[in-house]
Amino acid sequence: MTALLAIDQGTTSTRAIIFDINGNKLGSSQCELPQSFPNPGWVEHDAVHIWDDTVACVQGALADAGLAADDIDALGITNQRETTVLWDRANGQPVHPAIVWQDRRTSAFCQQHQDRNDWLNEKTGLLLDPYFSATKLTWLLDNVPDARVRAERGELAFGTIDSWLMWNLTGGRLHVTDATNASRTALFNIARNEWDDELLAFFKIPRAVLPEVRDSAADYGETEPGLFGGAIAIGGIAGDQQAATIGQACFKPGMSKSTYGTGCFLVLNTGSEFKRSQNRLLSTIAYRIKGETTYALEGSIFVAGAAVQWLRDAMHLIRAAGETEKIAKSIPDTDGVYLVPAFTGLGAPYWDPEARGAILGLTRDSGIAHIVRAALESVGYQTRDLIDAMEKDALALTELRVDGGMVVNDWLSQSLADLLQIPVVRPETVETTALGAAFLAGLTAGVYESLEDIASRWRAQTRFEPQMEAARAKKLLAGWHDAVARVRSANAV
Ligand SMILES: Nc1ncnc2c1ncn2[C@@H]1O[C@H](COP(=O)(O)OP(=O)(O)O)[C@@H](O)[C@H]1O
Numbered sequence: 001m002t003a004l005l006a007i008d009q010g011t012t013s014t015r016a017i018i019f020d021i022n023g024n025k026l027g028s029s030q031c032e033l034p035q036s037f038p039n040p041g042w043v044e045h046d047a048v049h050i051w052d053d054t055v056a057c058v059q060g061a062l063a064d065a066g067l068a069a070d071d072i073d074a075l076g077i078t079n080q081r082e083t084t085v086l087w088d089r090a091n092g093q094p095v096h097p098a099i100v101w102q103d104r105r106t107s108a109f110c111q112q113h114q115d116r117n118d119w120l121n122e123k124t125g126l127l128l129d130p131y132f133s134a135t136k137l138t139w140l141l142d143n144v145p146d147a148r149v150r151a152e153r154g155e156l157a158f159g160t161i162d163s164w165l166m167w168n169l170t171g172g173r174l175h176v177t178d179a180t181n182a183s184r185t186a187l188f189n190i191a192r193n194e195w196d197d198e199l200l201a202f203f204k205i206p207r208a209v210l211p212e213v214r215d216s217a218a219d220y221g222e223t224e225p226g227l228f229g230g231a232i233a234i235g236g237i238a239g240d241q242q243a244a245t246i247g248q249a250c251f252k253p254g255m256s257k258s259t260y261g262t263g264c265f266l267v268l269n270t271g272s273e274f275k276r277s278q279n280r281l282l283s284t285i286a287y288r289i290k291g292e293t294t295y296a297l298e299g300s301i302f303v304a305g306a307a308v309q310w311l312r313d314a315m316h317l318i319r320a321a322g323e324t325e326k327i328a329k330s331i332p333d334t335d336g337v338y339l340v341p342a343f344t345g346l347g348a349p350y351w352d353p354e355a356r357g358a359i360l361g362l363t364r365d366s367g368i369a370h371i372v373r374a375a376l377e378s379v380g381y382q383t384r385d386l387i388d389a390m391e392k393d394a395l396a397l398t399e400l401r402v403d404g405g406m407v408v409n410d411w412l413s414q415s416l417a418d419l420l421q422i423p424v425v426r427p428e429t430v431e432t433t434a435l436g437a438a439f440l441a442g443l444t445a446g447v448y449e450s451l452e453d454i455a456s457r458w459r460a461q462t463r464f465e466p467q468m469e470a471a472r473a474k475k476l477l478a479g480w481h482d483a484v485a486r487v488r489s490a491n492a493v
């Protein structure tokens, strides 16, 4: 029997999941991952803790499935993207805690150099923002004692979390990453598919710290035999949103997926051509297979499920996330109440770090249900803003595949279809991120013949058709834009 193992190293947890050939789960194990916040706007992880959890999770998943290392056909890795690790090649120890994608410590540098945005975007598809790895790595080289001279001597290695795990899984033999993770560093030229000397010079990064970049489905060697009771072949790597795109089998231009967890990431396959957004979306590598690159447009929203967590933990309006479904259904509409969850600013397409959240349109009749429903609707409105931006980039979406912890909520999924005015499709396997990594590994191992073979195994579970009239959706959206206009910061671009 085929067994594919995926490591899914995320921002809040590390998971290992074993799938059969059709994406059914055979076993899994999960560890919660703490973050530290040593200064305002700083977010760090202990990279050694991440590695220890990864080993424990793989062992746990094997035990859960009742399988041994020898039973696994191949291993794939997927990971939180952009998070930056710098370690000593001699002893394998990180020289500093990992700087997490959410960390804003380099925002002053980015503000100062906004005039380079267009130049950077043309090479990387990204924006000059602290979100991406480049400025985090510069910060490490400038602030860790001796780091810069040691990096120039070739003594230090940089990597996103996939590289860090690969280094450890192979006992320090391989310093590699894949094209999707490289595309999130702001050091990789995604048109030419190589590390870019001009970018390296601008960010003052010595080439000697960089990993080798391979295809997303490629031979990545084997795990150290002592780790899991036998060597396991490693056959795939992809950043988590790209892996979800693969797990949702969005292999044709125009196909899209949106993942609703803490935040929301919408990825649209744009095919073999690098297309720059004119509407403040990111361009990125969706996957690189057999040397051929497929590109995507991506819209990132910082707060989706996090708004539900806020209703529960800060406002105490609900006791559990699942209650929101019944509460939202209990009223016909929010009666003009909007919640703009700009708790940490607004992401795409606004990119307004100074905006702050608000609840607008309250009357004496407004109650808990209105606020809860407005929080769920804000997820649909934000997604609609992304889709409208994509449409302006001349790429209209005809349906959206959804996944992530929020979409178990049927009301939310229906509301997405209504506000987006396109069908929303929920698959049978909602662990699409891990599944995408397993698919890549299976492709390398010869378990799957092709992407078409993988696509034939993807199964829809529920299709939500728009039920709301277009005119009503338009009116609600106008109210949302009015609400957003009120929370935007005065100096936003
Ligand atoms: N039934 C539900 N309705 C609405 N939101 C939910 C529901 N269940 C979970 N969530 C939200 O989904 C998020 C968890 O999704 P998950 O995909 O596990 O997130 P992440 O991978 O970002 O940690 C949480 O923010 C939670 O509030």
Ligand SMILES: O=P(O)(O)OC[C@H](O)CO
Residues within 6 Å of the ligand: 009, 010, 011, 012, 079, 080, 081, 082, 101, 239, 240, 241, 261, 262, 263
């Ligand atoms: O770990 P997640 O699922 O929150 O995803 C993080 C993203 O990759 C950040 O770009």
